[in-house]
Amino acid sequence: MTRVEKSTDVVTLTVHAVLDALIPLVEDLSRELPHTERYRRLLETLRTLFPGDAAALLRLEGDTLVPLAINGLSSDTLGRRFRVNDHPRFAQLLDQREPTRFAADSGLPDPYDGLVQGVEGNLEVHDCLGCPLYIDDRLWGLITLDALDPAQFDSIDLPSLQAYLSLAAATVSVVERIDTLARSSEEERRRAEAYRLASSQSRREMIGSSAPYKRLMDEIRVVANSDLTVLITGETGVGKELVANAIHALSPRAGKPMVSLNCAALPDTLVESELFGHVKGAFSGASTDRGGKFELADGGTLFLDEVGELSLGVQAKLLRVLQNGQLQRIGSDHEHKVDVRLIAATNRDLAAEVREGRFRADFYHRLSVYPLWSPPLRERGRDVLLLAGNFLEENRSRLGLLSLRLSSDAQTALLGYTWPGNVRELEHLIGRSALKALARHRERPRILTLTAADLALSEAGRAAMTSDAADADGHAQPGEDFRTAVASFERTLISEALARNERNWASTARELGMDRANLNRLARRLGLK
Known part of the structure; x- marks a missing residue:
């Protein structure tokens, strides 16, 4: 690795060219603009001043770099999450206070290899420049600039680059301050911090930018601050548990446990014990006292997945707990008081189940105080590519590849498919296709490209249609x-x-x-x- 240094052969940009490029960014600082538009203009200016093939702005969240804006990279890059420990180039960039340029023959793998937009074949990035961004002396993230030409940045103008970085830091700082002002109370700030902590755990992150996704996130933010019971509906595989996790993480109960139970995974004889607990000797096999999910979730949230599978008897007992917060362990005469917020999910039409006598009407109305619908993947447009990017990065790491990407025909196939199994089907498809595609290579490739043929969606797509x-x-x-x-x-x-x-x-x-x-x-x- 070598740092960018000024030398006598540097071609200095004219003052007018730099001002023409930077003045619009300065003017933007006083305007009301969406964050995404600010970041888009930031990268557009970067590529104007320093022409290359691709640029990206990434925010550091814990040990992971999250792309906030890209220019010249495949759209699925926005859905990727780059763990710094998995990418030595990113690690070295973050360790330096100054801009860093890698030699064209550097042996360190480049995270963007194979991701440059509009380039077919296994072309790798050959000129890589990275600049850490600091806000109030705190490392915030990275700006990267890449090119396929190994000599692209030989004549880089360091003063112009430093001027750009100062404005980039100011832009990011403005966005940060706007976010801070938007949290107008201490309670809102506390909930935002709890959400960030929850997001840093191993739970899956919700990803998307489509209108249906944004409406869902708006609904989540509205209901999260309350204690209302939420009924999440939607098709199998849309990620209803992720919605429940997001509600809990944004709620005042975020510091307390969230306990989950899949009501369909247990026989009716065990569901009641799992929910309410039991005392020793209550039934065959009950050798000790055991608390149930309600007691474990006391003060927090209980998530009941596939709630439509509960028997009418269990529904009646749950209704009592929801009404007065009192429960009894199986075999006990003593009541316990619990403070639990309930979130339920189902892929069934519970209103129809009520009409047909398979679900209690009073329990249904108690559950659906705040109904929340999670849209199917086929209605989320290009979100499928963002989600695919996330799954591609997970499989790239798991398979030990330098890069795992989608060809243009594979992206078209994903966008044209109707996804009867929704996000879960997409996750399984990417994992299965990557494994099969890798197995066809005698020697492990550095860059693995999944084509439409690898995805084999045509037959399944016809079935879905x-x-x-x-x-x-x-x-x-x-x-x-x-x-x-x-x-x-x-x-x-x-x-x-x-x-x-x-x-x-x-x-x-x-x-x-x-x-x-x-x-x-x-x-x-x-x-x-």
């Missing part, structure tokens, strides 16, 4: 109501998956991206078991 409940000839049955049509499609989809997996239910559940207990229950309802 028929989710309007088409019959064997591809036409909806005349007079068939929606619920019957959907059931018919589900039956066909499961039957075909069973056939492909030689009637192995565990393999079928994995292919469909479903919990095995949920698949078994659905199969029984559809008459397949």
Whole structure:
């Protein structure tokens, strides 16, 4: 690694050129602009002053660099999360106070190899320049500038670069101060800090920029500060648990535990014990006293996933706890008082379940005080590429690759697919495709590109397109109501998956991206078991 140094052969930019580029940024500091637009203009100016093939602005969050804006890199880069320990170039850039340029023949892997937009083939970045940003003497993040030409930055003008960095730091500082002013009370600041702490843990991060995603995040922020019971609805695989985590992290209960229970993963005989606990001798196998999920979540949040799978008896007992906060362990005569905020999730239409007598009306109304709908992936537009970028980076690290990227036809395939299994299906698809693509190489490649053929979405896509409940000839049955049509499609989809997996239910559940207990229950309802 060598630092950028002034030398006699440096071609100094004219004062007028620098001023013409920087003055608009100075004027922007006094304007009301969205953060994304400020950052976009910042990178546009960078590439005007110092032409290259790609630029990025990354914020340091704990041990991870998060891209906030990119210019010239593939769109999925915004969804990636770069752990500094996995990327030695980033680590060296962050260790320096001054701008750093890497030699073209540096042996350190470049995180952007294969990600430069519009470049096909395994072309690697050859000229790499990085500049740490400090706000109030605190390391905030990085600005990077990359080029495929190894001599691109030979004549870099250091005074102009330093002037740009000063304005970049001022721009970031303005954004930071606006964010601080927006938190007008100590309670709001405390909740924001709790959210950041929760985000730094191993839980998955919510990623997106589409209008449906932004509406969902607005709803989360509205309800988080209350103690209202929330019912999250949406299709299988949309990330309802992530929504519940976000609500808890932004709530006044963020410092207390969030306890989860998948109601479909346990038989009815054990659900009650898991929720309320039991005393020694209450039933066969109860050798000691044991607290339930409600007691574990006291002061915090209890998340009940697949709440539509609860039996009517358990619903009645839960209703009592929700009404007065009192519960009894199985086999005990003593009541416990608990303070728990309940968040529930389901992919069922509970209103229809109530009408058909499979769900208690009073429990349904108690759950749906604040209904929250999580949109399916097919309605989130280009969010699929941001999410794919996140999963690509996870698999790149897991497989020990320098770069794992999508070809342009793979991106087109992802955008054109209807995603019946939603985000979970996308996650499994990226992991499966990367593993299969890597296995086809005799020698481990430094850059692995997934093509549309690797994703193999065509056949699945055709199946998904028929989710309007088409019959064997591809036409909806005349007079068939929606619920019957959907059931018919589900039956066909499961039957075909069973056939492909030689009637192995565990393999079928994995292919469909479903919990095995949920698949078994659905199969029984559809008459397949």
